[in-house]
Amino acid sequence: MTTEDLRRIAGGSGGNTFNDYNIRHVDNLNPKATTVVNLHYVPVRPMFISKIINKLYELYKQNELSDKPAKDFDLDNLLKKYRIIDKMSCNRLVRWEKYIKDYAPYREQLYQIYQGFEDLGQNKRETLYRWLNREYRRLHDKWDADELFDALKDYVVDKMNGDITLFDGITFEEMDDNVCIVLVDAFIECRIFEKPS
Secondary structure (H helix, E strand, C coil), rough: CCCCHHHHCCCCCCCCHHHHEEEECCCCCCCCCCCCCCEEECCCCCHHHHHHHEEEEEHHHHHCCEEEHHHHHHHHHHHHHHHHHHHHHHCCCCHHHHHHHHHHCCCCCCCHHHHHHHHHCCHHHHHHHHHHHHHEEEEEEEEHHHHHHHHHHHHHHHHHHCCCCCCCCCCHHHHHHHHHHHHHHHHHHHCCCCCCC
């Protein structure tokens, strides 16, 4: 970061510098300064889910995340194997039933992304599942059924909006769509919502 970047921040026009450094403001910047002592910033903690969404977005840009998975996918087998219908009924999901069926075919691409991180020794999928489960439990105190799924999705999307590691090129709709892929996978894996008895 240059002194000129800091002057722009001090003057209230941070531009990309805010995204790059997450700096809120600079006090008393000396025009001849070459170093800055009184710099106020919020530490950046990247989210693993943003890395997943970035990878899904790369697949989308390469046309590898299209309608093809849905055409080749054996949805009936998945529904039986994981007792998805029972689980949706147990959790009183009505509106999300269609979304779960729509997003389920993308599990294979998502699994490959998770596997890529695990091959590097980064077993973060389990951490992501635990985080989603904790937030699901917290939101369960106030919501249930479809509204609970909505609230969880909105919470994750809101958290991701503040993560500067998310690709700039991702539109809100693409991010929201890819979050649904991650949440539906977590639902199928019984990491969020209750298992049928």
